[in-house]
Amino acid sequence: MSFLHPGYFLTFLALAPLIAMYLLKVRPTRKPVTAFFLWEAVFDQKKNTALFNRLRDLWSLLLLALALTAVTLALTEPQITGDRQKDLLLIIDHSASMNALDHGQSRLDAARKAATDILRGLNGNRQAAVASVGMDLRYESHFTTSPRTLLDAVRRIEPSDEPFRSEALANAVPPDMTIDQYRIILISDGCCAHEALDERIELIKIGTKQDNIGFVACDLQRLSDQPGQAGLYFRLASSFDRLVDTDVTLTWGPNDAIAKVIPVTVQPGINASEVYTLEAGEPGPWTATLGIDxxxxxxNRALMILQPQRPIRVQVVCDEPFFLTHSILAFARTSGDLTCVTDGADVVLASGVIPDAQQxxxxxxxxxxxWCGRFGSEVDRVRAQVQVQDHPVLRHCDIETLPFIGARQVELPEGSLVIAKNTDEVPLIYRVRDNERSALVINMDPQDSEFYYSAWFPVLVYNAAGTLMGRQQPLASAVPTGQSVEIPTLDLDNETTEVRINDQREAFRIHGQIYGPIRRIGFHSLNNRTGQWSFGADLFSPQxxxxxxxxxxxxANAIRRGRPMSVLLAGLAIALLLAEAILYHLRKVG
Amino acid sequence: MLLTDPAFIRRLETLTLLARKVLGGTLQADRKSTRKGAGITFADYSEYSLGDDYRAIDWRVYARLDALMIKLFELEEDVTIYVLLDASRSMAAKFDYAKQLVAALAYIALHSMDKVVLYGMAEDLSVITRPTLGRGKALSVLTQLEAAPTFGADTDLTGAVHRLCQWHKKRGLVIAVSDFFMPQDFEEGLKLLQWHHHDVFCIQVQDTEDQRCDLKGDVELQCVESGRVRKMTITQAEARAYEQAVRNWNERLRSFCASRGIGLVSTTPQVPFDTVIQNILRRGGLVS
Incomplete structure (x- = not known):
């Protein structure tokens, strides 16, 4: 044990005057009485308490001396040996696993209690800050010595549905931080990649071994070759030490109508994936529930949305529409993602003309x-170069092998995005926007280039239609929390989407094509100019x-917890003084 | 109030008048002798024998019984009143009051032509006034009584009675004025007085502070007479026990006096002295 202010031991010098004052204080007053012999008779009958009465002065003096000792020790602020007296950054893990019940209370409650104990131990002498971590690090309070601010910050930390991301802690440790600056204490159940934790972060692990089974992956998709049917895929993980037999109940719709009950035997660890076919694959919300507490x-639940069939309506405008029409019909017959229409199209597919269409x-x-450019004479020699790597229009296409015969010199309007160009900078594939209109221009004559016979032709048409309608990626049925989702949008940058979670009345708006990272488990509903889209958000995290x-x-190294010893000593001193006051009162008033 | 103060003497005069009215004009009236003689109050009949006064023969009885009977009358004789005034230090707080009582009794006695002797009593007897007779000596007695001091370390009633009986063989009325807080007991002394054929009357004067305990907590009790000191812690229980002890002591005195035919009046300085005297007179005088 060490003492923060050993100089206060001089307070012991007050013992001498204290004793002197005490002796003066307790000296009884002399009272003359007439019937002294009667008083003697009274007290001779009370001799059994005489010993206590004789020692009462000694007791009182002893209590006073103990009280002074307690006050002195409180002033010196005794410390537990090993606690490095530094400022603290206290990080509390509030990831999904901290919701787990551990002996009747959640791990987050245990973490908050541990943090509260540590903050109380600071005694206002040191600065501390409080942060929470899940997917990312969030400071709940700045560095302060105010215990109330810090305790309020701890209380504000709420449980989340997020997975723990060790990389989030990188922001807590400045690159140039030395170990002497401050201590970083992470209070967590340790469900994280421990090797990713910075060695300067001290971990206080809470929680004990608990048995749990949960979904770590789940998906629900229409089977393209079997109309009306759907395929269910899921994967379970278990922290049990034994095999566990349970059921997965699949329900559909807002009324949770039971669609299928699947008996499963869950092995310890991450299990192999399982696939099942649903005969009636109705689009809408689906829930897979584990029958275990x-x-x-x-x-224990996986929320999924079986996306409805929503083909992009494509109209062909061309003198020779045969190849273009069949490139659409190829996808209409298989995946059903495109359909060929003559009116009311979402996308117009044109060759040799500039159609008056939105997309x-x-x-x-x-x-x-x-509106989509000033086109000049043909270019003689063409060699395509990809300008935007991994652009969805070029997905699965080896565009650099195409001849691009009939490509023209073109002067692009402002704001155009060149996806592929000739070596002499002539744009070959580009996207252009004009107010509400958007076009993807492929600067070639497909007939002269014999592009109709290329395997990339229908792929390019499919990609182009999907890109214009903002459907570069099919929307997943279930998305893990912590990941982002590409929203179908007509305008990549300026589209506004209204988001509603679990049919909440209050919706919020997001801008752009990316929604995420997703933080809450539930059915997420997105609404924009392309229509209404939904998906389920689930934990899906093995760790x-x-x-x-x-x-x-x-x-973590030794750290002082709980109320400081000086506070306890002060309380003890008060109790001792109270006891002495009671004794003194008894002496004064009997 | 000084005993020689005119106002005080006027109150004594009032008491004297009251004594005459109540007791038939003289304090002698209540000092009945067991001897029969020439008085005015009928006492008994007796057979006539040679030498008896013819005037005392009751002829009406002779007419009915045919026997000579004479009427006997109570003998009225002068009385010596011995006053033992407790002058120990325990009486310090109520000594003036006790003096007023003694002064009143002495004044009435002198006006009744009784002989009065006043003694201060502690562990010894101290003469306040020698035997005095006649109303003309009243002022002198009051002056000497007023000058009487407290003295001694303790009250020894038995010793005081021994000395009194040695000094005065003639029996009389002994009035003891004291708080009767006597560690050496009061019973022996009172018995001794009766054994010497004295009529005894006790006036107990106790202050309310003597009877009640307002002390609490740690105190050093000091005996006002002996000076002994004892450190004590007084709680509510001890205070009650003390008050009960005082009540028991006073009850013991009352019982003893009642059983021995000794008159007793208990009073406190809060009661005016003339009220106490009036009560004594209205009860029939200094009789038990």
Whole structure:
């Protein structure tokens, strides 16, 4: 034990005057009495209490001396040996696994209690800050000595549905931080990649081994070759030490009508994936529920949306529409993602003309000026170069092998995005926007280039239609929390989408094509100009579901917890003074 | 109030008048002798024998019984009143009051032509006034009584009675004025007085502070007479026990006096002295 202010031991010098004052204080007053012999008779009958009465002065003096000792020790602020007296950054893990019940209370409650104990131990002498971590690090309070601010910050930390991301802690450790600056204490159940934790972060591990089973992956898709049917895929993980037999109940719709009950035997660890076919694959919300009551409830359900069939309506405008029409019909017959229409199209597929349409894929634009560019003479020699790597229009296409015969010199309007160009900078594939209109121009004559016979032709048409309608990626049925989702949008940058979670009345708006990272489990409903889209958000995190990570252990050095010893000593001094006051009162008033 | 103060003497005069009215004009009236003689109050009949006064023969009885009977009358004789005034230090707080009582009794006695002797009593007897007779000596007695001091370390009633009986063989009325807080007991002394054929009357004067305990907590009790000191812690229980002890002591005195035919009046300085005297007179005088 060490003392923060040993100089206060001089307070013991007050013992001498204290004793002197005490002796003066307790000296009884002399009272003359007439019937002294009667008083003697009274007290001779009370001799059994005489010993206590004789020692009462000694007791009082002893209590006073003890009280002074307690006050002195409180002033010196005794410290536990080993606690490095530094400022603290206290990080509390509030990831999904911290919702797990551990002996009747959640791990987050235990973490908050541990943090509260540590903050109380600071005694206002040191600065501290409080942060929470899940997917990312969020400061709940700045560095302060105010215990109330810090305790309020701890209380504000709410449980989340997020997985723990060790990389989030990188922001907590400045690159140039030395170990002497401040201590970083992470209070967590250790369900994380321990090797990713910075060695300067001290871990206080809470929680004990708990049994849990949960979904770590799940998907529900229409079977393209079997109309009306759907395929269910899921994967379970278990922290049990034994095989567990349970059921997965699949329900559909807002009334949770039971569609299928699947008996499963769950092995310890991450299980192999399982696939099932649903005869009646109705589009809409689906829920897979595990029939087990375990430590963590969040991962016992998997929420999914079986997306409805919504083909992109494509109209062909061309003198020779045969190849263009069949490129559409190829996808209409198989995946059903495209359909060919003659009116009310979402996308117009044109060759040799500039169509008057909101969304258009234009092959071989004619010479002259239009809203999508000023086209000149043909280019002699073409060699395509990809300008935007991994652009969805070029997905699965080896565009650099195409001849691009009939490509024209073109002067692009402002704001155009060149996806592929000739070596002499002539744009070959580009996207252009004009207010509400958008077009993808493929600067070639497909007939002269014999592009109709290329395997990339229908692929390019499919990609182009999907890109214009904002459907570069099919929307998944279930998305893990912590990941982002590409929203179908007509305008990549300026589209506004209204988001509603679990049919909440209050919706919020997001801008752009990316929604995420997703933080809450539930059915997420997105609404924009392309229509209404939904998906389920689930935990799907093996490290959170398995709950027990034996590889993480407490690494924190000694740290003072609970109320400071000086406070306890002060309380003891008050109690002793109170006891002495009672004794004194008894002496004064009997 | 000084005993020689005119106002005080006027109150004594009032008491004297009251004594005459109540007791038939003289304090002698209540000092009945067991001897029969020439008085005015009928006492008994007796057979006539040679030498008896013819005037005392009751002829009406002779007419009915045919026997000579004479009427006997109570003998009225002068009385010596011995006053033992407790002058120990325990009486310090109520000594003036006790003096007023003694002064009143002495004044009435002198006006009744009784002989009065006043003694201060502690562990010894101290003469306040020698035997005095006649109303003309009243002022002198009051002056000497007023000058009487407290003295001694303790009250020894038995010793005081021994000395009194040695000094005065003639029996009389002994009035003891004291708080009767006597560690050496009061019973022996009172018995001794009766054994010497004295009529005894006790006036107990106790202050309310003597009877009640307002002390609490740690105190050093000091005996006002002996000076002994004892450190004590007084709680509510001890205070009650003390008050009960005082009540028991006073009850013991009352019982003893009642059983021995000794008159007793208990009073406190809060009661005016003339009220106490009036009560004594209205009860029939200094009789038990």
């Amino acid at each position: 375990d430590a963590l409830a969040l991962d 258009a894929v234009i092959f071989n634009p004619p010479e002259g000026t239009s 959170e579901t398995l709950l027990n990570n034996p590889e993480t252990q407490t690494t």
